[in-house]
Amino acid sequence: MxxxxxxxxxxxxxxxxxxxxxxxxxxxxxxxxxxxxxxxxxxxxxxxxxxxxxxxxxxxxxxxxxxxxxxxxxxxxxxxxxxxxxxxxxxxxxxxxxxxxxxxxxxxxxxxxxxSYPTLANDSVFFGPDTYRFAQAVEDFLRTSTHPIRTAVDIGCGSGVGAILIARARPNARVLAFDINPVALKYTAVNASLAGVDNVSAYHSDILAATNESLDLIIANPPYMQDTQQRAYRHGGEHLGSELSVRILRQSIEHLAPGGSLVLYTGAPSVDGVDLFFEQARPLIDRSELAWTYREMDPDVFGEELETETYREADRIAAVVLTVTRTQ
Structure with missing residues (x-):
C-alpha cells in the first residue's frame, strides 16, 4: 500500500x-x-x-x-x-x-x-439531523459493500461520525479523518477514544490535499448552504452552496482505487425544477470507468432558507446521496 x-x-x-x-x-x-x-x-x-x-x-x-x-x-x-x-x-x-x-x-x-448551541462561531463543529442521515448513508454502504477497505478517508470529518462508523465496521481498515478545522480534529480524537476505536487518525487537510494515496472508500458530509457570513461549518460556496460538494466529487474521483467508492451526502438545491448539484455532478461521473447511484434521502430540508434573499429563486433543498464506484 x-x-x-x-x-x-x-x-x-x-x-x-x-x-x-x-x-x-x-x-x-x-x-x-x-x-x-x-x-x-x-x-x-x-x-x-x-x-x-x-x-x-x-x-x-x-x-x-x-x-x-x-x-x-x-x-x-x-x-x-x-x-x-x-x-x-x-x-x-x-x-x-x-x-x-x-x-x-x-x-x-x-x-x-x-x-454548543447556538453554533455561531466560524469554527463550530455541527451535529444534527444531517449527521443522522449521513450516518445512515454510510452504514447502508458498509452493510452492502464487499470490496475490501484498506484505507478510507472522511472528508470534513467534523465530530468524526463517519470515520468512527467505518472504523467500527472495518476494524482492520486504516481510517483518516480530514478537516480544515482544528476544533473538529480534536473533537474527532476525543470521540474516537470514547468509541474505543484505535484505527482512526485525524489530520488537517483541505479536501484531499494531504494525501496522494489511492483510496478504497471516501465519505463526505460537507457544508452545503450558501451562507452570507461564510461560516466554515455551514458555507458550501456558490451555486446555492453546491460548489464545495462538486470540488469534493472531482478530487475524490481521481483518488479512488479500482473498486473504491465515494459516498457523498450533501444538499441539492433546485431552481425551476433543476437540481443544481446534479447538473454539475453528472458530467464528472458519466464516464465508462465509473458506476454511480443518486438518490434523495429527504426531498425538503432547511425550508426556512427559502425565505432569504439568497434562496429567493429556489424551489427546495433536498438531502441527497451520490455513490460513485471506480469499476476499473
Missing amino acids: NRPDRIEPPLGSVDSANEHHDLALLELGKRLQSAQYRFVTVTPLTHQRVNQREANRKARSLRDVFGWSRPFDSSLLAEKDLQALTDRGVIRAEGGLWMSNVRWSSLADLLFVHS
Missing part, C-alpha cells in the same frame, strides 16, 4: 496546550455514558423553539445542560466537578449561572462531543 507522502503528524492525539481540556472532555464523556445519558440533536430552529418555552429557560438535568445548552445553577454538578470543568474550559460562568461550551449527542450506542 502506498503511504501518504504529504500527511503531516496526526492531530488525532491531544497536544500539550490542549491536553487538560481534551482529557476533561473524554472523562466527561465516559461519565455521561455510565449515567446512560442520551440526547438526539434536532435542527437549530427546533432547538430554539423548545428552549424558548418558559419552563425550559433553565436546566433541570444533564440533558438540559449538555444537550439543550441551557444555563444551569451549581446544584446540578458537584463543586469539585464544577471547578474542574471550569478550569479546563468545558463550562463557563454567564449571568450568574453556568453554561456548557460543548454538547453531547447520541448516535445508537455512541456518544459524540460537538459545539
Whole structure:
C-alpha cells in the first residue's frame, strides 16, 4: 500500500496546550455514558423553539445542560466537578449561572462531543439531523459493500461520525479523518477514544490535499448552504452552496482505487425544477470507468432558507446521496 507522502503528524492525539481540556472532555464523556445519558440533536430552529418555552429557560438535568445548552445553577454538578470543568474550559460562568461550551449527542450506542448551541462561531463543529442521515448513508454502504477497505478517508470529518462508523465496521481498515478545522480534529480524537476505536487518525487537510494515496472508500458530509457570513461549518460556496460538494466529487474521483467508492451526502438545491448539484455532478461521473447511484434521502430540508434573499429563486433543498464506484 502506498503511504501518504504529504500527511503531516496526526492531530488525532491531544497536544500539550490542549491536553487538560481534551482529557476533561473524554472523562466527561465516559461519565455521561455510565449515567446512560442520551440526547438526539434536532435542527437549530427546533432547538430554539423548545428552549424558548418558559419552563425550559433553565436546566433541570444533564440533558438540559449538555444537550439543550441551557444555563444551569451549581446544584446540578458537584463543586469539585464544577471547578474542574471550569478550569479546563468545558463550562463557563454567564449571568450568574453556568453554561456548557460543548454538547453531547447520541448516535445508537455512541456518544459524540460537538459545539454548543447556538453554533455561531466560524469554527463550530455541527451535529444534527444531517449527521443522522449521513450516518445512515454510510452504514447502508458498509452493510452492502464487499470490496475490501484498506484505507478510507472522511472528508470534513467534523465530530468524526463517519470515520468512527467505518472504523467500527472495518476494524482492520486504516481510517483518516480530514478537516480544515482544528476544533473538529480534536473533537474527532476525543470521540474516537470514547468509541474505543484505535484505527482512526485525524489530520488537517483541505479536501484531499494531504494525501496522494489511492483510496478504497471516501465519505463526505460537507457544508452545503450558501451562507452570507461564510461560516466554515455551514458555507458550501456558490451555486446555492453546491460548489464545495462538486470540488469534493472531482478530487475524490481521481483518488479512488479500482473498486473504491465515494459516498457523498450533501444538499441539492433546485431552481425551476433543476437540481443544481446534479447538473454539475453528472458530467464528472458519466464516464465508462465509473458506476454511480443518486438518490434523495429527504426531498425538503432547511425550508426556512427559502425565505432569504439568497434562496429567493429556489424551489427546495433536498438531502441527497451520490455513490460513485471506480469499476476499473
